[in-house]
Each structure stands twice: as C-alpha cells, then as structure tokens.
Amino acid sequence: MQLNFLTAHKLKKMLEKREVCASDIAASIQESCEKLQPKINAYINFDKSILQKQAEEIECYIAAGGKLHDFTAIPVAVKDNICTHGIKTTCASKILADYVPVYDATVIKKLQEHKYVLAGKANMDEFAMGSSNENSAFGPVKNPLDLQMVPGGSSGGPAAAVCAGMAICALGSDTGGSIRQPASLCGIVGLKPTYGLVSRYGLISFASSLDQVGPITRDVTDSANLLSAISGWDQCDSTSINTGKVSYKDFLVDDIKGLNIGVPKQLMAEGVDSQVADSVNNALEMAQHLGANIEQISLPSLEYALSVFYVIAPSEASSNLSKFDGVRYGYRNMQASTLHQMYRQTRAQGFGPEVKRRIMIGTYCLSSGYYDAYYEKAQRVRTLIINDFKKAFEKYDVLISPTSPTTAFKIGEKTGDPLSMYLSDICTIPVNLAGLPAISIPCGLSSENLPIGLQIIAGTLREDLIFKTAYSLEKAIGFNKFPLHLYE
C-alpha cells in the first residue's frame, strides 16, 4: 500500500520506528496530487514547494529530538474557509479570490503545535453553501470513486482529497451536514463535534449558531485523534466551551454490549433510497449481534427541521456576509462612482447564484414585518427539536440513521432545483439545529459500487459514546475502499 493511503496513526508508528520520514510522506502526497488534481479538483490552492519546505522543517525538528505528536509530519487538507496566515483563503468565492489572512484560525494553531503539514487549501461550495461542491467559483470537485458523480458538499474538496490519497486527513466545517454528507458519499469518516467543542475563531462564518469545524479521516481512530488535537476552549470564540483536555482515543473501545440504540423513523422515511435503508439496517443487525438493543423511535418535530434550517441558516448568513462589501478586504468593483453603487456591484459580481439566493432568503426573513413570522418562529420550532432529542437521550445512548438519503448523484443532476438539493441534507440538518455531535461512517456499497454512510448521533458532549459505537461498528463492518483505479 502506498503511504498516501495510510492512516495518521499507522504513519505515526512508522515514523517512530524510522521506517519513513516526513519527506517520504510529503512526496507520496505530492505525487498523487500532481496526478489527480486535474481530474478531481480537490484543491483550490496546492503548492508543492510549500509542502516540501514544511516536510524539510519537520525532518530537522525530528532530527533535533522533537516529540512525535499524533499529527507530526501528517499532510492535512484544510477546507478553504479556514484562515491560514499568509496563505490565500478564498471560501471558493470570487469575492475572496485574493484574500490572504493576517492570522491563523485556532484549529490551525493547534495543528501547528503538532508540527503537522498543510497539504493544501481544499475546494468547497462557495461560503459552504451547497451539498454537491458544484457551487465553487473554482470549478466543481469530482467524486474519486466515480468521476461522473459529485463528492457531496460543502466539504467536497476535503472529502475527495482524503478519499483519493491526496491528503491523509482533513479539516472541514459542518453547518447542516457539510462534513458528514461528503464523507458518506466518498466512503470515509466525518465527524461534526458538539457545538462549541472546537473553536470557530478563523473559520469564515456561514451560520454562526450552526457552524462547527471537524475532522474528515480514513478511520474512526484518526477521527478521535484529530478531534483531540483541535478541540478545546478558546478565548477568541465566545461560544467555545471548556471541557478540559480530553483524549478521545480512550473511548475507542470495541464493546457495545447493552448499548441502547434508537432509530428515528423520521430519518428513515420516504426519500431514503431502499439500498441505503437496507445497508443501514444490516449494520443495525450487526450491532444487535454485538449485544446492542435496537428500537424504532419517533421524534415528531424532526419533520420541521429542513424548514427551520432554511430560515435560520440563510438569516444568519445574510447578516454574516454583509461584511463583504469591497471596503476592507476582497474583491471591489473599481468602476463604481459612489459608495452604494460600489457595494451593490461588488456583491453582485463577487457572489455566486446560491450565495445570492441565500442572502435574499435571509434578508427577507429578517426584514421588518417578517422577523416574527419567520426567524423567531423558526427558533421556537428549533426548541421543540432540541426537546425531542433531549427526551430521546434520556432513554437511548445513541441514535442511528442514514447520513444521506441517497448515494452520490450525477454532476448537474440537482443544480437546476435548489429545493431538491436542500433535501440531500435532510438526515444531517436536525443535528446542527440541536448542537449535537454526530459521525458518519461507511457501512456498505450500492449496486453501482458507491459508498453508503450511516450516522451516529449522541447527546451534548457525548463524543465518548459516538467513538465507542463507531469504533465497534467499523470493526464489524470492516470497510475500506480506495480509488486505486485512478492510479493505474
């Protein structure tokens, strides 16, 4: 097996035994990126000289007796809405095409303490708005397992990079499913942590009450280790919570005997492809064999989740994106002769169609006379959703559902109809509304050989239960699929 298809924990062992060095790993990633970037477009910014330079610095660090952390010398793809000091951060938007942050996001600083390697800035849907990675100003990303298909979104670039061996692991962001859905469509592992567990400082915001940074990895062990690396209280993020230092690796226990699993019928309803449902049901049977108790349950308010989301997320986005006005950073229309003309033309030319659509929805929902009927009403229904989950977690340890109602769909299939695209996130959105942690792990393949993912949801800050369940199921399912055909 090539180095670029190994996990970070396996590479760490090899580094410890001096079987590989940082430059070997970087070279293997570089080779795959040079070969596959033209086909897959996983990166917006990939610079081999930066990659090599980092690897050389880390060799010196290790040679000088520096400690090997979990992500020392590991090339990580970083979604291009996470600020990297001195390195372009575009949010896949024309409006930020030349933006060079003057500071690092907290998650980047934390990985720097590990002496990680930045593999490159990964492609995404513009401002993280989308479920197929077709909304990027830098072109769509292709699914490495089938180049006719979307990789999912909005973290399509990070997921495709990990799937294709163009990075060992990745950081994405998840507002309504943007880590879990692409992980599911690319056959890898994606975790959305509890809201507030990972600092959002330096994450260019989309919907502040829903956004969360999280790991995209090849297995559950890397997911736990990457979460340990990036989580923690941050004084730069007022919504950050202080849990003290947690080593999530400690929860990787292969034992779900007696675990109570609820299966919400609202997330297994119509619209879920029968192959997806069968695959998830098979995994549930395995869980039962391992000693878990499975019960169908009902969370009635989940039927409102998509509607609540498409009021709250665009509302917050319209407010957050008002700062892109051509004054302090980003693109400016230079022809405009007055300030307001400049604002309007800058934004008209800088934002793509989906971003404009969401700004319009959000502005409408927050406008005078409509606020109570839309935004405030949605926040009340959100409370009902939170309460339904709370009640479920009094009885069940975790909830399991499909991650995405379908496997990867064809590029162009849903671009004409925004509503059908929004439905791709029907199973993941409720989790963000309630601020809960959830993971997507691969659970099988469709008859077209496309991966199917299952979602494990736990209560607030119960990542321990997520890792225990995911680790046990990963062992039982034994899934790994690499797009080796691309290397032939």
Next chain:
Amino acid sequence: MKIISLEQASHVAKLAELELSSDELDKITSQLDDILGHVAKINEADTEGVRPTSHTLDTNNVLREDTVKDSLSQEDALKNAPQQSGGGFLVPKID
C-alpha cells in the same frame, strides 16, 4: 398565491445591497417563492409557550479581566484593503 412579489424581491435586493439584473431577479423571485412556500411548514408546529432558542447549550455569561493586549496592527488590518490612503480605507464618495 404568491408569497413574494417581484416588487418585494426587488426591495429585499436593495436591503441586501445586491444589484440583480431583471433576469436574475425574475429567476430568484420564483425560487424564493418555492423555498418560502416550503419553509411555511413551520407554521404547522404548535409553539404556544415555547421559548425561541438562543443557544443550543445551557451556557452562562463568561467574564474575564479587561486587560490591555496587542491586537491586529494598522498595517495588517490594511493589508487586504482594495484601496487605502493615509492609514485608512479609501472608498468612493458617499451618496
């Protein structure tokens, strides 16, 4: 019945500081109408006496000492400015 008219959509675009061509406005108005039609489902939920969510976790205010620290320098703050002059952001005349 239409939820949002062309005139309303045009007003919203103004509020959002977005210049839309008439084709764009036509298309976005009908898409908005579809989406708002779908989200109207929230009105079916009984929220009598239910408080709106302000934060998903039960958090409290966090206070800290107000100490003087370094922040972004003026030079750094201006680094991405499309136009600058005399240490400030330069903009077209205010209409």
